[in-house]
Amino acid sequence: MVTTQKTSKPARKRWFILIALLVLALIVLLALMQWRSMQHNSSAGDAVLLEKITRYDQSHGVSSDTVQRGMYLAQAADCIACHTNTGGKPFAGGLPMGTPFGVITSSNVTPDKTYGIGNWSAEEFIRATKQGVAPHGKLLYPAMPYNLYATVSDRDILDIFSYLKTIPAVAEPAPANQLPFPFNIRQLMFGWNLLFFNPSPFKPDPSKSVEWNRGAYLVDGLGHCAACHSGKNLLGGNRDYLLGNDLEGWHAPELSGSHYLGLGSWSTQDIVDYLQAGGNKITVAAGSMGEVVSNSTQYMTADDLKAIAVYLQSLPGSGKAAPAALAATDETMVLGHQLYQVNCAACHASNGQGVNAMVPSLANSPGVQASGANNVIRTVLVGGRGAATHSNPTSAQMPAFAWKLSDTDAAAIATYIRNVWGNAAPAVSAKDVAGIRAKLNAGALLTQH
């Protein structure tokens, strides 16, 4: 039966609420737009200082030839990592990237006129890389870190553009994204940009040295370190600047001067060594950081890496204090100690010191003591491999122990290495290990006969 009745009282009330909500949404939207336009207008700061910071590479040994310099900057920005598929042609795109919202595929950025950027103007290229807006108003997803590249100078982006135009064109389309509704609607990124995208240029701090400012410029812009080392909100926006973040079963540690969870106990040279060689006397870069070192930071000049180190160590960090370490007489610690001596000491040494630039030290290691024990559990279960770099082409490997250690045993070892040799961190439970074992499909314990 169709009702032709006039709108009843409760229905009118509902309409009223709906209109009120719409008006409210409109007000919020206008306020956000106002806030954003204020960000647009913020001043770029000291022009002379800015010039010194963005040209620092050239005064420290990088060629001023546009194409050469563009290649250096593209390496510093690690464009190749995302824009090259496994086994694919360089910069031809097609790398599937899993996000909580679906699979996003990177674009072809070779100079092909049909499938790449061959027909793009310089302005179009700058707008896509720094604002996430490709030609014809196509809004990009922030899987492309335009929200971080926004602080890179136009000149740096133009040199990258000049370099990309010299690489071989690849006449192949990158496969389409696989995003479910509503995430397949690109226009939604308009809202995301309003909420999370700050398009302000880099603002130098005149009270700090040129070196410190160069470090900040590289970390925040080209290096896009926050993409992995900052926490994420539910919609993928960055929060908790460089205070550490869990990704793909790894933990990207806090980058700060904190002695407990950050880089405070590393020397500046330790950080330079780590980023250049993929390992230092404390640890070895593995997982996605191994790839960052292999594709990107190993090519940067020692002066640029030192600037990054100086900047990161100046950050106060979360200020988290170490908990009291578990007592050596604790039952779990005793079991962990025994199992460590049998399974791990051959490589990591009884005192946890490892082998310089090959086997990481587990003593006083921020990675080992991180609040989340993901890295430790993951490495014990499935093993790992350090970064391969020009200065260290055969990276060392850590064997998998999933077949040999039960959840209880692995938890005891993990708890032990997190609470001995001056380390202190929350204990790891057998349940934590079981969860990661299942998630990584690491395989079951081989039962003894």
Ligand code: HEC
């Ligand atoms: C963390 C991964 C990542 C990095 C690093 C990255 N990109 Fe991207 N880029 C992507 C993804 C994914 C897309 C596709 C986004 C989409 O479909 O909305 C993309 C899209 C683009 C586009 C748009 C192409 C088109 O046809 O719409 C350009 C241009 C681009 N990237 C250039 C660069 C440059 C230059 C660099 C280095 C300075 C770079 N990207 C670094 C992931 C990345």
Ligand code: HEC
């Ligand atoms: C693609 C993700 C990703 C990006 C981008 C990234 N990192 Fe990392 N980083 C990680 C992960 C994961 C680890 C932990 C690696 C391990 O345990 O071996 C790590 C570890 C580190 C460490 C060692 C910290 C410690 O306490 O052991 C340093 C230093 C570091 N990263 C610096 C940087 C800098 C500087 C940048 C930007 C130029 C950067 N990272 C960009 C993922 C990333």
Ligand code: HEC
């Ligand atoms: C054959 C030598 C070898 C043995 C045995 C070994 N490791 Fe490793 N371990 C390595 C190497 C090499 C790496 C660096 C590669 C990596 O991080 O994946 C490493 C990395 C690690 C890391 C990551 C450190 C960091 O800073 O992120 C942890 C934790 C670790 N090992 C713990 C253990 C434990 C616990 C055992 C015993 C159950 C063990 N290892 C046995 C060689 C070994």
